[in-house]
Amino acid sequence: MLAKLGFGMGAEQAATNSHVLHISTSPDAILRLMKTQPLPNTWTPRVLGVDDWAIRKGQTYGTILIDLERHQVIDVLKDRSTAVLRDWLKAHPGIEIVTRDRASDYSRAVTEAAPKALQVADRWHLLCNISGLVREWILRERTKWKEVISTVKTELREPESSNKIGRKTGEGRRQQYQEVMLLGKAGGTYKEIAAQTGIPYATVRWWLRGDGSPDDRSPLSESHRDKIKACWTAGIDSSLEILRQLKEMGYTGSVDPVRRLLYHLDLEQGLQGRSVPARPRAHRRDFNTTALTRLLTMPKSFLADKDQRFVNLVCAGDREIAAGYALIQRFRNMFLNLTVDNKVNLQSWLSEAARSTVVELRQFAASVERDFGAVSAALTLHWSNAQTEGQVNKLKLIKRRHFGRASFELLRRCVLLA
Known part of the structure; x- marks a missing residue:
């Protein structure tokens, strides 16, 4: 290999080999080599x-x-x-x-x-088309959508269930963990257990899969708090540096409790600007246009209970939104079961969409009407x-x-x- 690259050779021979190497790897040389290979004969597929x-x-x-x-x-x-x-x-x-x-x-x-x-x-392009029209609809009437969603957010701030346990720490968290494990052994699904206990779905899934438990992330102990206060007194205000020292002591938690304690220590001494509190977790219902489009175009059966309630409240807040959402869901549900009945269902859907008050739905229905044969075949065949x-x-x-x-x-x- 070294000899081919010119090592251990005279200058003239190395230059010759370098030229050959350059020519042999150039696109023209590769094309000349490829041209010598016979191409497979084209055929007529079914x-x-x-x-x-x-x-x-x-x-x-x-x-x-x-x-x-x-x-x-x-x-x-x-x-x-x-x-x-x-x-x-x-x-x-x-x-x-x-x-x-x-x-x-x-x-x-x-x-x-x-x-x-x-x-x-x-079908993928059809789904992209329906998502695009929903996004354009939201952007065109953004003022109305914002008003409806702000009203819905106010209603969602109310507690959804009086028997909800909520977030616990320490021994209470371990009791929740034991309850979830017992329900899981009894055959309960993630969704059923989350609804019954009030524990977030992601936490239930995390525990039942064996990926973690409440003991994996211990809260700040008194020794940890003393260490943080000592670092703060010594002028160390980097939460990541303090976290590194805490981990040497066996701390297994995240950096958020450290930042929170540093923030409160600064508040006590009037040093609010030196540190910032732990970043609050975004509220699940602070939807942007992309997230709202996803909720409106996804089949209802795929949504979590809270998301279904959010969509229902949005539809209840405006009659045009409710009618448009119903049409979108009818079209989307035809993709879940490809049957010959979808051809008749599509014809019925087109006649109703053509009378919709939503401009984007009428335009989409007109484009589907022009390509009715191909779209109806997409909803009936597996190809x-x-x-x-x-x-x-x-x-x-x-x-x-x-x-x-x-x-x-x-x-x-x-x-x-x-």
């Missing part, structure tokens, strides 16, 4: 997956074609226009099913070149573009391996010969 990929992001795009039954790349095209895909489809007649995103160029190409093929829209997206990701990895300098022909050969 189920074709079509998607675009970026040759130069934001500038030029190509098209990748996948045999979804064989899980193989058939071909890579240099453009994503209607004409390029149409010509390829005409050269490969007999395709029965085509899965694609909702791009109009691909839709026209399949309609013109393979009119008998069944087009299937990708989707998920596998095609995976092949696009593989193509991106090949691009990165060549540092983005490979030509289209080199990339195409690397993908087809992979």
